[in-house]
Amino acid sequence: MNITEEVLTKRRIGFFGGTFDPPHHGHIHLVVSLQERYQLDEVWIVPAFQNPLKPSHCSPFHRFRMAELAFTRIPGCVVLDVESFREGASYTIDTVRSLIETYPIFGNASRFLLLGADIINTLHEWKEVDELFRLVQPLVAARGACVVEDPLIREGWADTGLLDISSTDVRERLARGKYVEHLVPPRVVRYIRENRLYGVV
Numbered sequence: 001m002n003i004t005e006e007v008l009t010k011r012r013i014g015f016f017g018g019t020f021d022p023p024h025h026g027h028i029h030l031v032v033s034l035q036e037r038y039q040l041d042e043v044w045i046v047p048a049f050q051n052p053l054k055p056s057h058c059s060p061f062h063r064f065r066m067a068e069l070a071f072t073r074i075p076g077c078v079v080l081d082v083e084s085f086r087e088g089a090s091y092t093i094d095t096v097r098s099l100i101e102t103y104p105i106f107g108n109a110s111r112f113l114l115l116g117a118d119i120i121n122t123l124h125e126w127k128e129v130d131e132l133f134r135l136v137q138p139l140v141a142a143r144g145a146c147v148v149e150d151p152l153i154r155e156g157w158a159d160t161g162l163l164d165i166s167s168t169d170v171r172e173r174l175a176r177g178k179y180v181e182h183l184v185p186p187r188v189v190r191y192i193r194e195n196r197l198y199g200v201v
Contacts, residue, residue: 013106014043015099015136016114017083017092019051019167020063022192023070024184026116026165030141033160034114035076038139043114044099044106045071045079048090053125057171058197060084069187091127096135111135117142117162120153175199 016031031043047067049060056063064084071077082098083090092113100107113136120140123129139156140146146157165183173180175198181189193200 011042011105011109012038012040012112013109014038014040014112014114014139015046015092015096016043017046017048017090017095019054019056020047020067020070021057021167022063022066022170022184022188022198024165024167024170024188025182026163028070028074028185029163030116030160031071031077031114032074033141034112034139034158037158037160038112038156040076040112042076042078045077046082046095047079047084049083049086050089052089052091052127053122062191062195062197066188066191069191070185093126093128093132093135096132100135111137112156113138115140120148171198 014031014035016027018027020027031045034040035043045067047060047064048056050056061084064079064081068079071079083095096111096113100111113132115138117140126132133152137156138153139158140153141158141160141162143162144159146154148154148157170180170183173183174192177200184192192198
């Protein structure tokens with residue numbers, strides 16, 4: 001039985017973690033595309049306290065607030081602070097285990113991990129990735145056909161098209177005083193300007 005044939009008797013909940021530094025329309029497109037493609041009842045958005053593979057450019061509090069502004073008006077999306085206010089590196093496997101133990105609705109659900117295709121090449125660096133994929137089925141938003149042999153990733157590969165936006169480019173444009181509302185939700189841009197994040201003056 002594959003994902004699309006699964007009997008929809010359980011809640012179908014997606015987990016989408018990230019630094020969101022800042023969140024942008026590429027993140028939103030990924031979430032909405034996979035949510036609709038795989039009929040997810042909810043997507044739980046979890047901003048990291050600290051991504052173990054790259055530095056952050058503003059505080060966990062600000063990144064959590066920006067994620068709330070970016071996602072909470074999207075039907076079925078919930079932003080959780082379970083990593084944002086926990087010190088130390090944020091490992092997805094640890095958070096997934098904690099959610100399974102803490103939230104019965106998540107523990108009893110059909111669980112999915114939302115990913116962008118750009119992440120695939122770094123999965124070997126993730127903590128306990130094989131165990132992670134046992135707990136949550138990966139769903140990958142991509143452009144084009146699957147080029148990965150892993151059967152779990154192939155099953156969840158979705159040619160959604162991608163918005164070629166990076167948080168790095170957004171930060172650079174903000175620091176240079178350039179327009180960014182075509183890349184970032186206006187509510188998030190207002191928050192960035194009000195709090196003078198990313199070198200905005």
